[in-house]
Amino acid sequence: MTFRTRFAPSPTGPLHLGHAYSAIVAHDMARAAGGAFLVRMEDTDLQRSKPEWDAAILDDLTWLGLTWDGPILRQSEQLDDYNKHLDAFENMGLLYPCSCSRADIRAALAAPQEGVAHDVYPGTCKSRDMRDRKPGDALRLHLDRALARLGDQPVVFEEIGDHFKGVHRIDPDRALREIGDVVLSRKGEEIIAYFLASALDDVSQGITHVVRGEDLFEFTQIQVLLLTLLDHTPPIYHHHRLIRDDAGKRLAKRDDARAVSKYRADGATPQDIRRMVGLS
Numbered sequence: 001m002t003f004r005t006r007f008a009p010s011p012t013g014p015l016h017l018g019h020a021y022s023a024i025v026a027h028d029m030a031r032a033a034g035g036a037f038l039v040r041m042e043d044t045d046l047q048r049s050k051p052e053w054d055a056a057i058l059d060d061l062t063w064l065g066l067t068w069d070g071p072i073l074r075q076s077e078q079l080d081d082y083n084k085h086l087d088a089f090e091n092m093g094l095l096y097p098c099s100c101s102r103a104d105i106r107a108a109l110a111a112p113q114e115g116v117a118h119d120v121y122p123g124t125c126k127s128r129d130m131r132d133r134k135p136g137d138a139l140r141l142h143l144d145r146a147l148a149r150l151g152d153q154p155v156v157f158e159e160i161g162d163h164f165k166g167v168h169r170i171d172p173d174r175a176l177r178e179i180g181d182v183v184l185s186r187k188g189e190e191i192i193a194y195f196l197a198s199a200l201d202d203v204s205q206g207i208t209h210v211v212r213g214e215d216l217f218e219f220t221q222i223q224v225l226l227l228t229l230l231d232h233t234p235p236i237y238h239h240h241r242l243i244r245d246d247a248g249k250r251l252a253k254r255d256d257a258r259a260v261s262k263y264r265a266d267g268a269t270p271q272d273i274r275r276m277v278g279l280s
């Protein structure tokens, strides 16, 4: 199996040190293995994604000395493909429409429910049918039905990153408790949930190893479950450590002070950036 990985930024802000670390690690792993390194722009958030950020991220990657293989895939150009997969889930009877706002969900969850994690959808619209879908409704995965469809088929993935190393098997009861009925499509905001688009593209781009930050590990279960439902073999995952600020908080988009472009403007070299993130 040829090693094939990718860097998949969302062009909603500048490339900061955390992204730079992720891109360099994935790139260097691919080059060391004689494999391929792809860049994919995850621009399904049509409001926050900006062509300026897309261009600025590519400029920073080039400045860092990273080279990528093949054309850049932009998710905003793939919406028809995602819709086909949503149709496949609908044909399996695994979707239902949901009109709950975030405030409705918070209110429903305010009454404590034993054994239900706070970010798990309380199921208000669960008995609704796709035939009464209204414009503006989100589409949720009916997780109980999805798990029932898989029956005894194991939902497994291999992790090779240090922190979570091993073969992980998704436990249905835990999935119901911790994942619940996730939104796969939301009109007007994000046409498709980014974790679904990302998982589908990993398959369509032939990614063998997903190299990304540990903060995304929590999405792996649902991604692997969705891929398994669609009869795809999931890639191998490598979740790497996160780059944190001086207070130990992980860097986020709003940490523009850590943008690679700022360090560039201050005269840093690509080698300085590698040193700053602990790579030499």
Ligand code: GLU
Residues within 6 Å of the ligand: 007, 008, 009, 010, 042, 198, 211, 212, 216
């Ligand atoms: N687009 C995601 C982000 O910028 C990364 C998704 C992934 O690497 O799987 O956080």
